Amino acid sequence: MQATSEAEILSPPGAPAPFVRYFGWATLFVLVAFMINNVLIVGYDYPPLTSLLGEVADNRAWILLALYASALVAAAVMIVRTPHRALRYDARLISNFNAYLIRGCFFAVLFVGIADATIAFLRVEGLLERLVDADLSRDLLRARFVGPYVHVPLVIAGFVVALFLRTLGFFWLALMIVAAELLIVISRFVFSYEQALMGDLVRYWYAALFLFASAYTLLEEGHVRVDVLYAGFNPRRRGKVNAIGSILLGMTTAWAIILIGLGSKQAIINSPVANFEVSQTGTAGMFVKYQMAAFLAIFAITMLIQFVAYLFEAVADARDEPGHRDHAAVTH
Structure with a gap:
């Protein structure tokens, strides 16, 4: 495997585009949360999130909501912990996983x-x-x-x-x-x-x-x-x-x-x-x-x-x- 240089990992001088990185990574983390929720709803009969709007809410729906909140927080934590990582390096990581x-x-x-x-x-x-x-x-x-x-x-x-x-x-x-x-x-x-x-x-x-x-x-x-x-x-x-x-x-x-x-x-x-x-x-x-x-x-x-x-x-x-x-x- 070809080694990755520091220049490829770090963003060039200037703003490292944190909002773009957060939007992209939040999308991926929310996708993971959605798929977990889908398994819980289809496979384990969890109620959908819309049940929280009813008169009698099923407490298990709060678990689904918590997953989405956790996804947004996890994306923010990633951006904070890697503030200078280059956009192209992130793109390569995502493409390799895909x-x-x-x-x-x-x-x-x-x-x-x-x-x-x-x-x-x-x-x-x-x-x-x-x-x-x-x-x-x-x-x-x-x-x-x-x-x-x-x-x-x-x-x-x-x-x-x-x-x-x-x-x-x-x-x-x-x-x-x-x-x-x-x-x-x-x-x-x-x-x-x-x-x-x-x-x-x-x-x-x-x-x-x-x-x-x-x-x-x-x-x-x-x-x-x-x-x-x-x-x-x-x-x-x-x-x-x-x-x-x-x-x-x-x-x-x-x-x-x-x-x-x-x-x-x-x-x-x-x-x-x-x-x-x-x-x-x-x-x-x-x-x-x-x-x-x-x-x-x-x-x-x-x-x-x-x-x-x-x-x-x-x-x-x-x-x-x-x-x-x-x-x-x-x-x-």
Whole structure:
């Protein structure tokens, strides 16, 4: 690992932009508090914060409120303890963590896809009873067993592997999607054999590829930028435009997806995940539909995290701080 010099860690002479740093880090800490609250509400039947406005308040709601307050305090403490840390150094820390998060998700869907497709094939062909005992064979027909006892350990394994393998693996995932689609074509037109699980696997990996890669593409300035003015701006003006856009467009959109999808126990992401929802093909397909709903949350969360890093980089550009990353952005 390349050592980080003191010049890269410390901000240049002048104001170290504490308000920008606080806004960014407070956003991330509040995101963590929101996700903890979501688990408590969905998994442990905690009341929502709105219950505090009722005539009889549930005391457990105060715990949720305390988490948000703690998040804001924790962000303030971080800024006070690191008053001279450079914006670009913060951006790099956040981007590195986000890259690990995306890597973990990639390996998770890789492991889950292979394992669940294998189980689905054995289930459809009636081979489970020959390989495992009757109780386990019966359990593998239930999504509520496969989810927590098969998928969750594989997801954990994916994040462990991501600690040691630094590649993001999107090219490999794209290759596996092509291979899976090719297998469908060969089996359908050559052997006249097709099962619902084959299409489920392609859709599962295809959704992961596009939703997980979005934050990494933002990091590399790979998204198509449609403009008539931006290409002619100098770096400082581009930084100002990017900073404003990160807040008003990027972070706002990410928060909207998070709040709509995870805003209540019956929200469009929470409900299928909590119930381990499966597709209409039932036991003939894979049991991963609930994870595909969660992909939307992962997309919004990783994009929000990356937009915070992008905001720090943009403000550093606007302040003409050293270390500018010269991306070859695509413009039309």
